Amino acid sequence: MELTNEDAAELGRRLAAGELSSVELTRAHLDRIAARDDVLGAFLHVDAEAALARAAEVDAARAAGEELGPLAGLPVALKDVVVTEGVPTTSGSRILEGWRPPYDATVAARLKDAGTVLLGKTNMDEFAMGSSTENSAYRTARNPWDPDRVPGGSSGGSSAAVAGGLAPWALGTDTGGSIRQPAAVTGLVGHKPTYGSVSRYGLIAFSSSLDQAGPMARTVLDAAVLHEAIGGHDRRDSTSIDAPVPPLAQAATEGARGELSGLRVGIVRELGGAGHTDGYEDGVLARVREAVALLEGMGAEVREVSCPSFDLALAAYYLIAPSEASSNLARFDGVRHGLRVGDDGSRDLDTVMSLTREEGFGPEVKRRIILGTYALSAGYYEAYYGQAQKVRTLIGRDFSAAFADVDVLVSPTSPTVAWPIGARVDDPLAMYAADLCTLPASLAGLPAISVPCGLSEGLPVGFQVMAPALADDRCYRVAAAVEAALDAARGHRLLDELAQRAPSGAPA
Amino acid sequence: MSTPVPKDPPARQDTAGPGRDGTAGPGRDGTAGLGRDDVAHLARLARLALSDEELDHFAGQLSAVLDAVAQVGKADVADVPPTTHAVPLTDVTRPDVVAPSLPRDVVLAQAPAAEDDRFRVPQILGEEE
Numbered sequence: 001m002e003l004t005n006e007d008a009a010e011l012g013r014r015l016a017a018g019e020l021s022s023v024e025l026t027r028a029h030l031d032r033i034a035a036r037d038d039v040l041g042a043f044l045h046v047d048a049e050a051a052l053a054r055a056a057e058v059d060a061a062r063a064a065g066e067e068l069g070p071l072a073g074l075p076v077a078l079k080d081v082v083v084t085e086g087v088p089t090t091s092g093s094r095i096l097e098g099w100r101p102p103y104d105a106t107v108a109a110r111l112k113d114a115g116t117v118l119l120g121k122t123n124m125d126e127f128a129m130g131s132s133t134e135n136s137a138y139r140t141a142r143n144p145w146d147p148d149r150v151p152g153g154s155s156g157g158s159s160a161a162v163a164g165g166l167a168p169w170a171l172g173t174d175t176g177g178s179i180r181q182p183a184a185v186t187g188l189v190g191h192k193p194t195y196g197s198v199s200r201y202g203l204i205a206f207s208s209s210l211d212q213a214g215p216m217a218r219t220v221l222d223a224a225v226l227h228e229a230i231g232g233h234d235r236r237d238s239t240s241i242d243a244p245v246p247p248l249a250q251a252a253t254e255g256a257r258g259e260l261s262g263l264r265v266g267i268v269r270e271l272g273g274a275g276h277t278d279g280y281e282d283g284v285l286a287r288v289r290e291a292v293a294l295l296e297g298m299g300a301e302v303r304e305v306s307c308p309s310f311d312l313a314l315a316a317y318y319l320i321a322p323s324e325a326s327s328n329l330a331r332f333d334g335v336r337h338g339l340r341v342g343d344d345g346s347r348d349l350d351t352v353m354s355l356t357r358e359e360g361f362g363p364e365v366k367r368r369i370i371l372g373t374y375a376l377s378a379g380y381y382e383a384y385y386g387q388a389q390k391v392r393t394l395i396g397r398d399f400s401a402a403f404a405d406v407d408v409l410v411s412p413t414s415p416t417v418a419w420p421i422g423a424r425v426d427d428p429l430a431m432y433a434a435d436l437c438t439l440p441a442s443l444a445g446l447p448a449i450s451v452p453c454g455l456s457e458g459l460p461v462g463f464q465v466m467a468p469a470l471a472d473d474r475c476y477r478v479a480a481a482v483e484a485a486l487d488a489a490r491g492h493r494l495l496d497e498l499a500q501r502a503p504s505g506a507p508a
Numbered sequence: 509m510s511t512p513v514p515k516d517p518p519a520r521q522d523t524a525g526p527g528r529d530g531t532a533g534p535g536r537d538g539t540a541g542l543g544r545d546d547v548a549h550l551a552r553l554a555r556l557a558l559s560d561e562e563l564d565h566f567a568g569q570l571s572a573v574l575d576a577v578a579q580v581g582k583a584d585v586a587d588v589p590p591t592t593h594a595v596p597l598t599d600v601t602r603p604d605v606v607a608p609s610l611p612r613d614v615v616l617a618q619a620p621a622a623e624d625d626r627f628r629v630p631q632i633l634g635e636e637e
Binding site for chain 2 (some may be wrong): 048102103195335353371392
């Protein structure tokens with residue numbers, strides 16, 4: 001298998017064994033980026049020289065006999081919402097074009113300390129607002145399975161990079177599904193950690209009560225390893241939970257043995273079940289049913305669970321997230337960093353601010369700022385934002401009631417497979433519908449993973465596993481069981497079918 | 509999942525300006541909608557200049573979005589407390605230790621305009637003040 005299709009775990013093993021150098025591995029990915037990224041649009045910034053220099057440092061340290069961690073020398077890509085010292089960071093927005101942050105986000109610092117090699121910053125919907133990466137101010141990212149389709153979003157640059165062989169794994173961020181949904185539609189594993197279990201320090205804020213960074217990878221084990229590297233308490237994030245990260249790689253390894261007897265699995269009726277199939281593709285529901293049958297075959301007890309408030313998750317989310325965004329994005333005022341427009345000496349601060357934000361923000365960001373401003377305004381606050389917060393409580397209660405009877409909840413990750421580029425750009429509600437299944441766990445702050453469960457019409461389908469707060473290990477265990485069973489049945493990974501379909505370096 | 513098509517903005521000139529009509533309660537009476545003037549007012553509050561074209565476009569789209577999100581009004585929330593945060597943490601403190609701040613020249617190098625080791629901002633007060 002080519003280096004650019006290999007699992008990170010195997011690459012790490014070869015690096016540690018001295019069978020492979022980090023420079024060689026990094027160069028293979030940079031070559032792949034040079035060959036494919038014109039089509040895929042996965043990266044907003046790549047610094048080949050810096051990456052190779054860093055790889056050479058790691059190789060030299062290894063040659064000198066220094067004790068290195070298991071991630072040392074492995075390339076990684078970071079979503080451009082992650083602040084990186086001296087490395088351009090835009091959050092997919094013109095308003096931050098050219099900004100080189102003066103510090104590292106905690107997740108970036110932890111990966112740097114672990115000896116990883118930063119390949120570059122990945123494309124995304126502007127300020128992580130979107131489900132297709134078409135809201136990027138810079139370029140449209142494309143799905144390696146079909147370049148005429150979206151790679152999901154908002155972490156669509158990360159999904160395109162990892163699925164397309166441009167990076168072995170990547171970080172994304174998930175506010176309403178932005179790790180899980182792009183992972184699902186590109187055949188990857190993506191996990192949104194328990195809210196507060198991965199530091200938000202240095203993530204450019206979208207909706208602070210929801211944003212979480214997490215791993216996107218080719219296998220459940222890789223995702224678990226990457227998650228362990230970034231997770232854990234950070235005193236620089238006041239919402240960080242001071243509790244140890246459960247052993248995730250171990251959970252993935254154990255789950256892959258396929259022994260699930262005693263595990264209680266709940267299928268959420270409101271997410272694609274009876275009476276709730278509007279907007280769900282038949283092929284998606286069929287693959288999910290097959291994955292559930294696999295779990296039963298491995299000894300899990302499966303039952304249907306009803307969470308009635310989930311029907312209002314979309315409405316609540318699209319009030320809460322824009323409200324928080326309208327407040328968070330007030331910091332982009334053209335004063336301290338980024339763009340400033342119209343400062344000709346005659347215009348006052350307010351005018352310059354308005355012109356800067358007009359030119360610096362794209363349409364979806366503007367829509368959400370206006371919606372959020374409305375939902376928070378006097379006279380409407382209770383009916384909209386206040387009501388949404390109460391619905392959020394009801395959703396949390398539905399989860400609590402369900403988890404009294406089951407260990408994990410499952411559903412499709414997204415109602416559909418990847419859709420054609422352009423199909424939903426002028427219909428915000430159609431775009432928002434892509435988040436239908438991922439929003440409940442986001443609003444409740446719970447961990448949730450997406451694992452590939454097959455193809456529908458030749459395109460990947462994701463299976464979502466949700467767990468109680470801080471029980472991220474259950475997500476990895478169940479996802480690994482599904483992955484191992486499906487890989488064994490087909491004789492290879494799902495992603496290997498992409499490699500067969502698109503010979504490396506071939507134009508789309 | 510239904511995907512409503514953006515509709516024409518309703519004429520609401522008389523009640524334009526959210527916050528002025530505190531009894532409208534969108535989501536309760538199904539009359540949610542944002543007119544062009546509403547959007548212009550909100551954009552001003554958010555320090556966001558918008559072109560005429562954007563105003564027209566957003567008014568229609570946001571009315572459709574508002575109709576959809578107004579469904580939260582259907583929930584029976586009597587005696588339900590709001591959730592502001594998934595993790596109920598309070599009074600988070602850390603040791604009060606002096607640590608270096610970001611280097612001033614590095615920060616100012618990223619500013620749109622700097623002067624005398626400070627951020628330079630557009631005029632805040634009018635010339636005559």
